Amino acid sequence: MDIVYFDLETQRTANDVGGWDKKHEMGMSLGVTYSSADQVYEVFPEKRAGDLVARLQRADLVVGFNILSFDYEVLMAYTILDLPHQLPTLDMLVEIEKTAGHRLKLESLAQGTLGVGKVAEGLDAIRWWREGKLMEIAEYCCFDVKVTKLIHEYGAQHGELFYPDRFDRRQRLEIHWKIA
Numbered sequence: 716m717d718i719v720y721f722d723l724e725t726q727r728t729a730n731d732v733g734g735w736d737k738k739h740e741m742g743m744s745l746g747v748t749y750s751s752a753d754q755v756y757e758v759f760p761e762k763r764a765g766d767l768v769a770r771l772q773r774a775d776l777v778v779g780f781n782i783l784s785f786d787y788e789v790l791m792a793y794t795i796l797d798l799p800h801q802l803p804t805l806d807m808l809v810e811i812e813k814t815a816g817h818r819l820k821l822e823s824l825a826q827g828t829l830g831v832g833k834v835a836e837g838l839d840a841i842r843w844w845r846e847g848k849l850m851e852i853a854e855y856c857c858f859d860v861k862v863t864k865l866i867h868e869y870g871a872q873h874g875e876l877f878y879p880d881r882f883d884r885r886q887r888l889e890i891h892w893k894i895a
Contacts, residue, residue, distance in 0.1 A: 717752035718894065719774035720864045723786050724840040724852050726761075738788035743767075744844040746790070747856040749864055750774075756860065758853045764793035771802055778867050780821045780859075781808040805892065807867060811876070814888050819878055825862045827877035827885055828869055834858050867892065 726742035729735045746759040746767045759767040768790065771777050779786055783806040787798040812818050822833045835855045843851040870876050870890035880886045 716775045716894075717750055717773070718776045718778055718867075719751070719771060720749040720860045720867070721771060721777055721779045721782060721786065722747055722856050722859045722863065723767075723789060724837065724844070724856050725789055726841065726844050728838070728841055738785060739792040741789050743789055743793070744840065745849065745852045745856055746786075747853065747860045749857075749860050751864075756857050758857070760849070761793075764790065768794045768796065768798070771798070772796075774803070776803050776805060778805045778807065778863065780806070780863050780866075782806050783809060805867070807863065807870075810890075810892070811888060814890070821859065821862060821866075823878040824866050824876055827879050829862070829865055831862065833862070868894065 723746035724744045726744045727740070729737070729741070732738075732740040743761050743764055745761075746764070747756060748759070748767070748770055749756050750770075757770065759770075783799050783804060787802075787804075791798055808818065808821075811824070825831050825833065835851075840852045840855055843849075843855075866876065871892040871894040874890055876888045876890055877885050878888070
């Protein structure tokens, strides 16, 4: 089974394009995948957005964090495909929100489950784009893909994830993911 972990960064903020309902205008700066079958990361700049879509189409399962309502919405500006309905997808945020009853940040899950934090924020990636620092964006996005992969694997293996609540108490979430 080829599980492809996926994340992308944008060129513009929601404010830059006039609101969150215009994600298709945010522009992809870089997209990153990790294939469990090939065991390799691949970085896709905007000019290779079509190759990124083709890579996702070859996956048995695409796994990401908030990809249904963000990453796919940005990426659909580069394709005629309806990605949320045409790709086999596990959006961990959607599943976690169902269980927890509220949205959690990837960083909270990474800290609570893996003991690591993120290396930057999405706004840093947009600033790097404006400064022409593509390597920094690639490193940040690869790290987010790796964290997504590790959280997915941990949840599938142990049936649980952890996060700190607003009082910094460790909370447990029961997870029902499987890796074939």
